[in-house]
Amino acid sequence: MPRVLKWSVDHAKTVILLLTAMTLVLGYQIKNLRIEPDITKSLPQNIPAKRLYDRMGELFPSKDFIMVVYVSDSLFSIPSIRTLDRLTREMENFPELYTLISPTNVKIIRASDGGMEVKEALQALPRTRAEVEAFKQRLQANPIFMRNLISRDQHAAAIMLLLHNDVDAKVFAGKLIKYIDDFAAKNRAQLYAAGTPVVNYYISEGVARDMRVFFNAGILLMLVLLFTIFRT
Incomplete structure (x- = not known):
């Protein structure tokens, strides 16, 4: 030594x-x-x-989910609803998703004389304030949507993304974060992502x-x- x-x-x-x-x-x-x-x-x-x-x-079919939150001071306004709908439709194209639930694509179930009706909450993009109020009332008529997809102060909307079981959730999370960063920059939107992935x-x-x-x-x-x- x-x-x-x-x-x-x-x-x-x-x-x-x-x-x-x-x-x-x-x-x-x-x-x-x-x-x-x-x-x-x-x-x-x-x-x-x-x-x-x-x-x-x-x-x-799915055990992992991510929540994307869109924040706006005037959530129930024509520009905000259009932005939320655009975000929803673009993310629906992700092949990694089993399903996507958003305030603009949820199905509203109503009783009718012949049984029941199933329609999307947002059937067409609103052009007038009256159409915005009609969309808001359709959501409010279903408390489960208001509690889970719309914040109490009505300044934030949640979009729930459910992933296929064979998807690498961590890899997809990285892809999603990059996407929402780009979307937020292009549309001047305030977006957040949350969830285990x-x-x-x-x-x-x-x-x-x-x-x-x-x-x-x-x-x-x-x-x-x-x-x-x-x-x-």
């Missing part, structure tokens, strides 16, 4: 270069590191609750960013320490 220490001190530059090279080679593999923030995938398969969760995913996406991005920062900082700190130690 003393011989190794003596050789290291006598050949300080060589030791520093070797350690730096080894650290860089091993650290380069961080690019292959993948973060899995979904806690359900780390649970043992023999836990009854985990088996039930997986079984529900097989029986039902969105949280998992941001966790993965944050951890990867932190790993890059701390790895580089660690290398720099190691070089400073080695330089200081060998100088003494």
Whole structure:
């Protein structure tokens, strides 16, 4: 051991270069590191609750959903309804979605003399204030829609996106976030996305960013320490 220490001190530059090279080679593999923030995938398969969760995913077409929220000071106005309808129709084209529920595409069920009628809440884009009020009244006649899709102060509308079971929810969340950012910039709209897939996406991005920062900082700190130690 003393011989190794003596050789290291006598050949300080060589030791520093070797350690730096080894650290860089091993650290380069961080690019292959993948973060899995979904806690359900780390649970043992023999836990009854985990088996039930997986079984529900097989029986039902969707177990992941994302909520996109559109905020407007005048939600029930012609421009806001048009923006909400455009957003809804564009997102309906995502192949990853099993279904999409929005205030502009929900079905209103009404009793009639012959049985019942099923119509979309927004049958056509409103052109007058009276048509806006008619749309609002159709939603208000169904409290379940008002409670789940419209905020109490009527300044925000929610769009629920249900994903197919075979879709990578985290990857789709990244795609969706980019889309709503672009849509918000083009239409001057205030949009937010929420849900477990969105949280998992941001966790993965944050951890990867932190790993890059701390790895580089660690290398720099190691070089400073080695330089200081060998100088003494």
